[in-house]
Every structure is written in C-alpha cells, then in structure tokens.
Amino acid sequence: GGNVVLKVDPHLRTLLDFHYKQHFRAQRGRHGEGGKRTGARGADLVIRVPPGTQVYDDETGELLADLVEPGQEVVVARGGRGGRGNAAFATATNQTPRYAEPGTKGEERWIRLELKVIADVGLVGFPNAGKSTLLSRVSAAHPKIADYPFTTLQPNLGLVRVDDTRSFIMADIPGLIEGAHKGKGLGHQFLRHIERTRVLLYLIEATSADVRKDFEILRNELRNYSESLLQKPAVLALTKIDLVPERPVPLPKINGLPVFPISAVTGEGIQELLYALAEELEKLRAAEKAEQGAG
Ligand SMILES: Nc1nc2c(ncn2[C@@H]2O[C@H](COP(=O)(O)OP(=O)(O)O)[C@@H](O)[C@H]2O)c(=O)[nH]1
Ligand SMILES: [Mg+2]
Structure with missing residues (x-):
C-alpha cells in the first residue's frame, strides 16, 4: 500500500x-x-x-x-x-x-x-534593537522550556503581566546573525523558533536613519523563510524613544501597523504596547474559537 x-x-x-x-x-x-x-x-x-x-x-x-x-x-x-x-x-x-x-x-x-507553541509573542529585531532590555523590563518570571529537542538555541522566555487578569509569554530568540541587515540573513534556528510564536513584535530603534526600510528588511528575511510568517498578527515598536526628544505625534502607521514608541529605560509607552499585544492575542483566541465552532 x-x-x-x-x-x-x-x-x-x-x-x-x-x-x-x-x-x-x-x-x-x-x-x-x-x-x-x-x-x-x-x-x-x-x-x-x-x-x-x-x-x-x-x-x-x-x-x-x-x-x-x-x-x-x-x-x-x-x-x-x-x-x-x-x-x-x-x-x-x-x-x-x-x-x-x-x-x-x-x-x-x-x-x-x-x-x-513556545511563546505568545516573539521579538523580531536587529542586534542592539533593545529586545533583551525590553524583555527584562516587562517580565518577572522566566519560565524554562521543558524538554525541547532538535535545538541548541534556547529562547529566553518571560512571563508578562498585562493587568490583574491577563498575562502572556514573550520570547527573545537568539540566533539573529550580526549583520543581518547587511544581507547575511536571519539565523535558521531563529526562523524555526519564530514560527512557533503567535504574535510578532518588531522592534526597531527610533534612532534608525530609515525605520520603514529596516522594517522592510526584517519582513523580507521572514518572507524568504515562509510567507506565512507575514500572516501572523504583528505589532511594531520604536525603541529607545528617550534618545529622540522630538518626534511627530501621532506617529504615522507603517505598512498598516500602528507604531508604538517605547523606552525600556523611562518606561514610556510600555503599558500601551502591552495592551496592544494582549488585544492581538485575544483576537486570535476568538478567531480560533470561531473556527472550532464552525468545524
Ligand atoms: N537609551 C536607551 N537605551 C536602551 C533602551 N533599550 C535598550 N537600550 C540599550 O541598547 C543596547 C542594546 O540593548 P539590548 O537589549 O541588549 O538589545 P538586543 O541586542 O536587541 O537584545 C544596550 O546597551 C541597552 O542598554 C532604551 O529604551 N533606551
Ligand atoms: Mg539581546
């Protein structure tokens, strides 16, 4: 047979x-x-x-x-x-x-x-974008991934409390190759891991010369691996906003995504960002429930 x-x-x-x-x-x-x-x-x-x-x-x-x-x-x-x-x-x-x-x-x-699924939210950004700093700022507990074979890179996980009733797991995934923005590409294991998160949080430095271009480079890297990564719900944050005293208010959307200016140093914009992420996760849950009902 x-x-x-x-x-x-x-x-x-x-x-x-x-x-x-x-x-x-x-x-x-x-x-x-x-x-x-x-x-x-x-x-x-x-x-x-x-x-x-x-x-x-x-x-x-x-x-x-x-x-x-x-x-x-x-x-x-x-x-x-x-x-x-x-x-x-x-x-x-x-x-x-x-x-x-x-x-x-x-x-x-x-x-x-x-x-x-290893985490609800996965961080995507170039080295130095502020991923690790954000994760340590917003999370208290760091759950370990139990028994995770086929990988040498362990994502760093954090439990994020949004408010009294809501929390989610955020993952900072190592393996993004230095110089990815020069076309060296994202690490393969990074991409395998990011596939296992539900919502993407893009982090781009507010001091970047061209935020839109950086965002496009990141998205292209994901697209090269799998088009489906771009279909995941996503949120975009501009990091280190404390270093940029003057900025347009409100910030323009990028690729239809609302942009959240944040600073992991002063805490500015962090709570708004967490609400937005929690909302994306709730929308996903609702959609999955609807699918289940229809199935
Ligand atoms: N001024 C400022 N510096 C930051 C902020 N977030 C991170 N940094 C600094 O930026 C550098 C890179 O941050 P890190 O979290 O290690 O970036 P990662 O490579 O994306 O994990 C470190 O020196 C941080 O202290 C921020 O909100 N404001
Ligand atoms: Mg880091």
Whole structure:
C-alpha cells in the first residue's frame, strides 16, 4: 500500500481538523497477479499539518519528528510492498508460473500530534534593537522550556503581566546573525523558533536613519523563510524613544501597523504596547474559537 506521510502546510494554523478525523489509511496496494502484472503499490496518503507540529509515537512516547519548515515531510507509516506478479517467479522450465505473491501488509501505528507553541509573542529585531532590555523590563518570571529537542538555541522566555487578569509569554530568540541587515540573513534556528510564536513584535530603534526600510528588511528575511510568517498578527515598536526628544505625534502607521514608541529605560509607552499585544492575542483566541465552532 501507499505510505502515510505528514507534510507541513504553512497556511494551516491549527490541528483542529484532527479532532474530527483521527484514523487515516493510505490506498491499499494490490496483490500480484497473473498476466505478468505486479500489484500496484497504492498511492501515498499525504496529510497536511501546520508548522510547529510535533509527531509522537503514541505507544512509546518517542518523538518521531519536529515539523516546522514549509514543505517538510515525514513518513509515519510505510505501506507494504505490492505483490510480485507471476513473471517474477518464472524459471527456465516454467515461463508462466501459476503463482503470484500476495502484497505485504503496511505498517500501522497510532501517533499523537502536538502543535508546539513556545511563546505568545516573539521579538523580531536587529542586534542592539533593545529586545533583551525590553524583555527584562516587562517580565518577572522566566519560565524554562521543558524538554525541547532538535535545538541548541534556547529562547529566553518571560512571563508578562498585562493587568490583574491577563498575562502572556514573550520570547527573545537568539540566533539573529550580526549583520543581518547587511544581507547575511536571519539565523535558521531563529526562523524555526519564530514560527512557533503567535504574535510578532518588531522592534526597531527610533534612532534608525530609515525605520520603514529596516522594517522592510526584517519582513523580507521572514518572507524568504515562509510567507506565512507575514500572516501572523504583528505589532511594531520604536525603541529607545528617550534618545529622540522630538518626534511627530501621532506617529504615522507603517505598512498598516500602528507604531508604538517605547523606552525600556523611562518606561514610556510600555503599558500601551502591552495592551496592544494582549488585544492581538485575544483576537486570535476568538478567531480560533470561531473556527472550532464552525468545524
Ligand atoms: N537609551 C536607551 N537605551 C536602551 C533602551 N533599550 C535598550 N537600550 C540599550 O541598547 C543596547 C542594546 O540593548 P539590548 O537589549 O541588549 O538589545 P538586543 O541586542 O536587541 O537584545 C544596550 O546597551 C541597552 O542598554 C532604551 O529604551 N533606551
Ligand atoms: Mg539581546
């Protein structure tokens, strides 16, 4: 029979489909036949999953695959061979044996799929943009990522309290190569991690000679990895605003995104930024609920 294959589709965001269909079977292979026909192998069954899906063997708990990159795929169950036809068993004295082989049975197993999100908000910015400083300013606790295989770069996480009822996890992800703005590109692991966050927070220094251009460079880096990264909700903050005493009020939008001027030193603009991020997360949750209801 055919193989059962999982493949990353960057347009998918949730595993909700699997709440409704849980048992998949690739097309059956055929037994060998007379008339020199080998049994057909059966077509592969390709199941699409969102980026960030981890695949476990349900019985052993073994992590089989970490599917993050668009188009990445893994065979989770191998189909059996098609049976060989009678011609395969021909001998010098018997050119048309009456024997053909049965196809072998394919593998069968239960797997468990988990959509692994490492943080609600991921920071995206050039080195020195103020990412680490912001994270330490807005977060108290620093949860550890439990058991995170396939990576050497550990995101630095912070628990951010927005107000009495709301909080979220923010991730400062290392691996952004120095000189990324000179076209050296974002680190590959950075991109794999940023795929696992729900909302992007772009940080650009207010002292930059060209904020729009910096923003475009960052977005292009993400786009080169996967178009779907640009579809994530995003917020843009201008950092170190304390260094720029004069600025237009209100700031113009950039690419349709509202711009939040902040200073991690004086605290200016921070609370407004946190509210905006909390709001984006709430919108996402509402959309996911609606999808669940409609499914
Ligand atoms: N004046 C000022 N300096 C800042 C601010 N935020 C960060 N910095 C400084 O900018 C430099 C780079 O900050 P850092 O958080 O390490 O940037 P990262 O590379 O993006 O993590 C450090 O020297 C910080 O002290 C800010 O709001 N105002
Ligand atoms: Mg840093």
